[in-house]
Amino acid sequence: MSMLAADPDVIRIGNCSGFYGDRLGAMREMLEGGQLDVLTGDYLAELTMLILGRDRMKDPGLGYAKTFVTQIKDCLGLALERGVRIVTNAGGLNPAGLAEKLRKVVADLGLDARIAYVEGDDLLGRTDELGLGAPLTANAYLGAWGIATCLESGADIVVTGRVTDASVVVGPAAAHFGWGRTDYDALAGAVVAGHVIECGTQATGGNFAFFTELADLGRPGFPIAEIRRDGSSVVTKHDGTGGAVTVDTVAAQLMYEIQGARYAGPDVTARLDTVELAPVGPDRVLISGVTGEAPPPRLKVSLNTLGGFRNEMEFILTGLDIEAKAALARRQLESWLPERPAELEWTLARLDRPDAETEEQASALLRCVVRDPDPNKVGRAFSGVAVELALASYPGCSFTSVPGNGAPYGVYRPGYVDAAEVPHIAVLPDGSRVQIAASEQTRALQDVETPELPEPLPAKEFRRVPLGAIALARSGDKGGDANVGVWVRTEEQWRWLAHALTVERLKELLPETRSLTVTRHALPNLRAVNFIISGLLGAGVAYQARFDPQAKGLGEWLRSRHIDIPLELLP
Incomplete structure (x- = not known):
């Protein structure tokens, strides 16, 4: 166990990037804005891997997020002064190259910082052997244990290649609390916290359906997860920053780019149907009750x-x-x-x-x-x-x-390989290499049983109005598929939504989906339904199958469609 925070029972992890191209000044804003133990950044997406692959074709020394280097040049001294560790997937296709670049930056700045990195995700040289075809990039989604090992060795900065977005949060929490590989509930709680803060200001009011309710959305602050020893967490932001952290802004990010009630990762499968959200103060939302299961035996590969x-x-x-x-x-x-x-x-x-x-x-x-x-x-x-x-x-x-x-x-297409076939290597600050074993316990991924829904709401009077009069939504891309999550605020509204917004009704409201396979998953704890629309985005975002290639506006289109809503539910 390596203590990364002064408080043995809480670690405060912030985020300063949700994508390659996010607010350049966010790293400094987060370091100057208040106390942090760890600062993370997510720079990778399916499209980003393609962009970095084209960079690497031009120059084999590239393949990482260059903006992260700019941020480190500006902020490393401040991070070291404040004792904040930095963990990021900005290594992209070349974490070793980024680590070497950072060492040069450290030397040029005259500072003393220990750099570690995680590699093994790049399977490009083995695609024939693994039956993955002949792609430009082939990267398996690694988990959090390589990151944890790097932090336990004393690293000030840990850079990775393709890890799951939540892993940059799970790794520091696991290192701080000394969690074991089978502490599934705690790990799942950290995965959910990581999923909430991974996309930056989407958790603090950005892209929020009821944005007109927020008093100050001029420049939303980036999110922070205060993770506790049992895996529960409080999502918040620095005092005095814009935006807001509410149950609904957190729920919005929870619904982003998910599929069913099981949220699979290389270390744990988090049960999203167990998540409970509660306000615990201004701009503070508690995430609790999350349960976890053994991860699936295969890793997803981004091709x-x-x-x-x-x-x-x-x-x-x-x-x-x-x-x-x-x-x-x-x-x-x-x-x-x-x-x-x-x-x-x-x-x-x-x-x-x-x-x-x-x-x-x-x-x-x-x-x-x-x-x-x-x-x-x-x-x-x-x-x-x-x-x-x-x-x-x-x-x-x-x-x-x-x-x-x-x-x-x-x-873009996903591939899958046995976890044991993928090396997972932590390269420590002294250059030593530690092989991270795959999970010994696994569980094949299956849909959960259809949850029990509430009794339908008896209603006699209806008004035809936009669905968004009472419902919130968030949508996004998963390869060639799109997801759109819809939720409501009250139990009475949920009694209506759970039965009214079926797959058939969705296809009526969104005619572009009529010829496609649509799957619905209900999440009663969040008063939400999530739809997976298979094939809406063709071969992925870079294919640009439609004018909204990442389905960012799909949820807002759905909210704008008119539907008969019981009069008693309307504001």
């Missing part, structure tokens, strides 16, 4: 491949006969192309309105997206032909951009 080249042109259609104008443009473009690309998709966005007071309000957008392995077929051979229609097509023909060449696009 990114360059799928080919992509281009798009967007036509502006104004005024009358919008459908006929769109049909003419489509017919002309497809017949004028010298070669048809492998994929050619049209989308007409009817943003126009009758008798509009401005030209923009009178206009619709017709988007044509093309993809092909051959960049020439989607380059000027496509976009140049589109522009050639300018004087030969529908009245008022114009475009939102000039013609351009196609750009490469990525395809």
Whole structure:
């Protein structure tokens, strides 16, 4: 056991990054804003791994989040002065390279900091052996024990490659409290805390459905998890920062990018159906009651491949006969192309309105997206032909951009390998290497039994209003799938929602999902239902299958749809 905090029963872990490109000044804000024991940062996402893979193709010495280096140059002295350890997955595809870069930064600053890193997740050289195909990147999701080992060795900074987002929080908690590999409830509690703070300000009011209720959303503060020895935690933020921490802002992040009631990881499977939330003070929410189970026997692998080249042109259609104008443009473009690309998709966005007071309000957008392995077929051979229609097509023909060449696009898919096949290595500050064993106890992942739902709410009077009149939502991407979680605030509202918002009703409200497989999971403790919409995002975010490629706005679209709600439930 390695004490990382003065309090033996609580460790205070903050977050300063939710993605590669997040607020650059957040590390300093968190270090200056109040007391912390550990500061974490999440820089990786499925799309980020593709970006870093392309960086590494240009320069084998890259492949890590360069902005983290900038932050360390600015803040390392302050972190050391305050005794704050830093744990991050900014190593991306090259944690050893980032560690070496940080050592140079430390030397240049004239400071004394111990750097450790975790590696083993990169399976690119073994993809044939493991049956993973021939991707550009192949990274298994490691867990928290390598991080814990690095911290126990006295590391001031620990950088990793692809670990689960919550692992940067679980590792410090496990090291501080001396948890064992089978302390599943405590580990699961830390996983939930890590999941809540991993996306930064999404836990403090960012992307929050009822944002108009928040007094100060100008510059939300980043979140903090005060994790206790039993795995329970209090989510909070530094005093005087913007945003808010409420039961609903925490629930919103809990619902983000999840699937069923079992939240699987390499160290533990957390039961989200056991999570209990309660306010315990201003900007303080208690997470308790979380139970855990042995992890599944296989690790998930993030696989990114360059799928080919992509281009798009967007036509502006104004005024009358919008459908006929769109049909003419489509017919002309497809017949004028010298070669048809492998994929050619049209989308007409009817943003126009009758008798509009401005030209923009009178206009619709017709988007044509093309993809092909051959960049020439989607380059000027496509976009140049589109522009050639300018004087030969529908009245008022114009475009939102000039013609351009196609750009490469990525395809994401998950893979799975036996945990014992994946090395997990902690490289300590003195250079020694510690092999982290896979979990000895495992449990195959299965859906939980359908939970008992409350009795339906008897109601006689209804009003047709937006679902968002009483319901909150949060949505996101999981590879080619999307999730949308919906929850309400009162037991009476839950009695209605649990029975009203079925898979069939969701498909009615979101017609784009009608041909897709949709799965619903109920979480009564959170008064929530979570939907997994399989295939909505095609081959992942980099594929850009729809105009909202990460499904960020899917929940807000659902909230805007009208549905019959019992009159007694409305504000």
